[in-house]
Amino acid sequence: MQPTPTAPPKQFFQPLDRAALFVMAILSVVIGLLLLSGDRSAPRVRDFSWQNKQVGSDDSAFVLTFSRPMDHNSVEQNLQIEPSLPGKTSWAGRRMAYTLNAPAPYGTSFNVKLQNAQDRFTQEGSDRVSIQPFVGNFQSRDRAFAYIGVDGDEAGRLILFNMTKQEKKILTPQNLVVMDFKPYTQSDRILFSAIERANQSQTLVDQKLYTVTTGLAINSPAQPSDIQKSDWDFFNSVKPSPSPSSGQIERVLDNQDYQNLKFDVSPDGNVIVVQRVSRKNPNDFGPWIIRQGSAPQPLDNKQPGGEFLITPDSSSLAIAQGQGLAIIPLQPQADPLDFLPKFGTVLSFSKDGSSAAMLKFNTDYTRSLFLVTNQGDSKEIFKTTGSIVSAQFDPTEQILYCLLTNLIPGATYQEQPYLAAIDLKTAMTQGGERALHPMVLLPKQRDIQMSLAPDGLALIFDQTDGDAQSPDGKSLANGRLWLLPLTGNLTAKVQPEALPMPGFHPRWLP
Template sequence: MIAIGLLTVPLVALLILGDRSRPQITNFSWENLIIGAQHDYFFLDFNRPMDGAVLDNLTITPPLPGKGAMVGQRLAYTLEDIPSYGREYQITIEDGAELPRSRRHAARPLTPFSATVKTRDRLLAYIGVEGEEEGRLVISNLTREKKEILTPPDLVVTNFQVTGGGDRILFFAFAKGNPDGFNAQELYRTTTAPDRLTEDDPPPGQIRRLLDAQTYQNLQFDLAPGNDAVVIERVNRQNPNDAGLWLLTPNGDLRPLGIQGNRFRISPDGQVVAVRDGQANTNRSGVTILPLTSTATKREFLPAHEDLLAFSPRDYREKIMVKRRDQRQRSLVVINAEGRERELITTTGLILDCHFEPRQAVLLYCLQAERLDPQQTEITPFVTLINVQNGREVPLVALTNDLNVRMAMAPDGRYLAFDQVIESANDSRRQIPPGTVWILPLPDFIEGASLPDLVPPERYAAGLDPQWIP
């Protein structure tokens, strides 16, 4: 009885005097996280209901635009921009007060809150072309200024793509010295470990073969970053008529799709693949949208369209396509989710590739090429900026005459990487051509609609096929 009586004293005092502890934040959803483009909101939980004015005291340094809302004891903040990679953000609330329980109880002030959040390092992968990097997959950390080679010296990497989480890379490679070269390339997967924090996390460079080349020759592939499905173009070594596209599902199942095509693009969510049918510049050309899952849209054919260049990052049903107008002209068009088509630009040149700027998803960075003489013997590629909403076009950078330029948009939309093959350094002994990786800082339209000053591209490394880690 004495023990029970002693225990009840604090409880009685609490009931009489009330809970005099100060309100505080008990949970921060970004705590101990390294954030990236996929992190588009955070929330803060309080130990009691708070006055809505606490939103006005939320500060993010450097600024990260967004909208906040109080729901019960939770403050939710939704970002309106992608955090810049390779930075730290300070999130603080210095002042605030709880909602008073009654008129007799004064609102108690909030215990000040401060947290530092790091974004992912800015990482760029490419195929090396010089020294020990030649023919190998290299990942470069621009934030920390260091590099790491992911593949062994006995494999020659020919093509690769990064998964949506950035923790793995799928690549084609063949054994160094193999006389069949590209005809013997097999599909592999390696780890990248962009956010490795402990020894228990998988280290970079752990390689696994996914597909051999014994029965079928592997020509090219495309990866869906949203679910890691892969579409591969293959041809039977004994029967060239047995050729076409195959689907490698995320769980490892491999099946033919029953369609041929050397130009194809899988949607980021892995639901459909767009395949160019027929020959370009003919009346029979078009693009087939082929469903890959039972929940995808039905199969459709888009006549007179030559290629699908990009899916909108906001709605994968919206597509950027090239459409043939006549023997001389082609247009860049956008097709919305309802299937309505709108022309953006018309050109007598080529439209080779386009990438959405992910911060607002209304700007396209496109690789085009123009023929400069009547005999059409000289073609100059260049990068342009196109506004999807109004079709306004701004030329940015002129490139060399190599049309096999490969571009990559940084996950935070701040940089564009591209390569250029060096034509003057031909060497028949090389299995990978020499080339240079360039990085172009992109103009920032978030703060205003006017065109900011353009910064010229910088030569970054000797390499090919640059791709950012998301």
Template sequence: MIKSYKSFQALDRVAIAMMLFLSILISLMIWQGDAVRPIVRNFTWENKRIGAEDTAFSLTFSRPMDTKSVEENLKVCPVENKQETENFQDCPVLPGKISWAGRRMVYTLVAPAPYGTEYTVTLQGARDKFSETESKKREIQPFIGNFSSRNRALTYIGADEEYQGKLVLYNLTKEEKKVLTPKDLIVMDFEPFPNGEKIIFSARSSQNPDLLSAQIYTVTTGITYNTDKEPESPGKIDLILDNKDYQNLKFDLSPDGQTIVIQRGKRDNPGDFGLWYISMAENSNREKPTANRLQSQPGGDFLITPDSKAVAVAQGQGTAIISLEGDTSKPLDFLPQFGLVQAFAKNGSQAAMVKFNTDYTRDLFLVTNQGTQKQLLKTTGSILGCHFDPASPTIYCLLTQLVSQEQYIEQPYLVAINLKTLEQKPLLMLPPAQRNVQMSLAPDGLGILFDQIVEIEDNTKLPANFLKTDDGAPIATSSLWLMPLLPSGDQAELEIKPEQLPLIGFHPHWLP
């Protein structure tokens, strides 16, 4: 006997109704085909603050895409205000190269993203891979993602009455100034950690005029680029290395921020000096790390290699490459013709090295890891500093030329050298007799900081806390300057002039 619909229980009636509804819905979907629009499932830079080391982001789609339609419609644009996000048709695109791996698209930047900028990633009008074969226009659901680059920030040593000898952090993007060190320390040298959260610095007591009495410290900046991490308060200082038995002469921080190499001399035996190293991993729990001596011959200037595993040291008439891991008694390599490494390219593929000639001139060479050597320039003066451009085959160097051989007066100047054509382009000529100039290239390659120190000519008795240059000359005052650079080292025919910053200090250094 067949039951009528009314004889079913209430729950049975609901179930039958749902089954009928779902059957109709499934039939409609089968009849219409797959009409679900593709979407972006994941954007790796969403709301992230990126730096120069961040070179690529990826988009993961819900289904295989028509790659050509994605590449034609994807835009990565700087945004100066929120209203501009509505109009991205004619935006200046951040250049990049696209590659694919299944449903994942990778966008690799041609050059580091300019700092102090917000960016919008937009995609609309792209189709999935099968839309054309099925004669259907299944366009992607419009996607808008956002990320930003780090603020433009620099650190320097103050030279005015208020900030004299203190380490100062200045945020150019926000125009904010922050003092990091106390008044009882006179900062002599410093270098930021690669994550920007700390700075390592050497300093002497404000009551001690001895330039060889420096101790090594770290200080927090109050900055973090990790969105999941709360930044430490700025100005928190830790002593890394004291000066009880040894004088701390120079130091260098490895590119990965894990190793410090220090040149030290025994206090009671001036002939006993050499390189020491400290592993910062030991300092993670805020315990004082241990300094270990490198069992190698004493040397002069030194620079840690880009892979953070070795250090290049001037020894005798050449440069030795000494391992920071394992056996340090024998060099990994020795370059007898070069007396100094001026700079390494970030990827370690090439280095700028100095050759000292018997006629007292100096040659700058480009030396690659394949053994190629190319002479870049010759100067009658000095080679004060060089930096490889992060985005183009260009190296920027601060040099001097001899303008008076009798009085030995040098005039510093800034030059850009194209590493492919070897063409030299002078960018700036500085006043003569200013040998204590220091420069720093911005991490995005769009600006050079340099200082102009005014020394005291009448070197009368000065207080212990008076500022001095590396060679002991007393500093009256110092100004900081910013030399803007065009993207990719293309300075074209435009006359670019440096601008003086509203800061009084010296030894400027960009934060990463």
């Protein structure tokens, strides 16, 4: 005898169950249609890393993050940057990086536009859905420089001039006479040395070290490697803090027990190195290191040394020692990382630290300019009987701008200073004479200062009729500042422009 089938429970056929089954069937059909037809929503730009930011010469690439994988060619062909910024693209999943060939010109606003781009998986010939039109905005930093005034109440005071906004600010009080200064990378502060104006007996060795605020607040882009992807929305929603007022002075180092001489500030702004001499024991001299939140301490690296420069990675010091140049870590009592016996001074580093311009003093009383790489290779690119005063790499690291002198024949020793550009590619392959391009012949004077703009589009230099080392500034009343536009064409003739402010020792803000 066969068992009687069990009837389904009555509650299975309740109205609520039938409604649920009906909804599930409808949703299944809809899901199936979506799977067959694909996602028809328009792709969009989810994040633009430079949106509403102020970019500087260190900011070399922006990133666009898309909501879907994109067709690379359609994005690259439809991307527009106004004004134009030549560069190249690279991809990582839904993110596209655009790397600039050269820094964005300072003092300029830019728009980034993208439309008519398609995603990767929409089939050609079907009703392709274009990206939602996107417009992004960013701007470069203001074009600004600082200098030491020479006229009237401005004499000996640190002055900031913003060329973009045509604004001038006197940063330091009248009781301080500024001797030298170095801007911080973020341009919010300037490190400077000064003496008291009231004490006329004070000299260069009596200077103290201070910082002063510039009043500039840079809303810089975040580096993608420094934050997690999930933090992007939060980071981009954070509003920049209000600009600090300018002229706020803070003393960094006194001169009670030690005389303070040459100094430098690291590119990351966390380290100051100062050459100091004990007032009680002249044999006690050498570089001291000052870190944020810590007391100054000597490096004590067994050999004091002379001229120095902090490396671009902010971790080491290139310092002249004995018959060569030592690279030492910025740690007390550390042994040198390297020693370059044939070089006397490092003039400058390239921004990425891969190359350095170094000076060699030859036995025949000539001087040679060498290009030295971080792989240990070196090449003489210029030799002169005159002086090699300073040199700076342009942002593309293809040109070295130099302040040089020619030795004038005659019974008395005289030098003729001039500004020149060295084409590094030509210098490495054909020699320095063909690579050297003189630009401006300068008056016969001492202590000319030259500074290259961070975007590589201008040089600024000074001319003075008096002694540039005078602490009271009175003898510098005829000091003038000059601007030399740069086009990148080394054979083009350019003329310097006199700036309408008296001063000396100009330096561009980064």
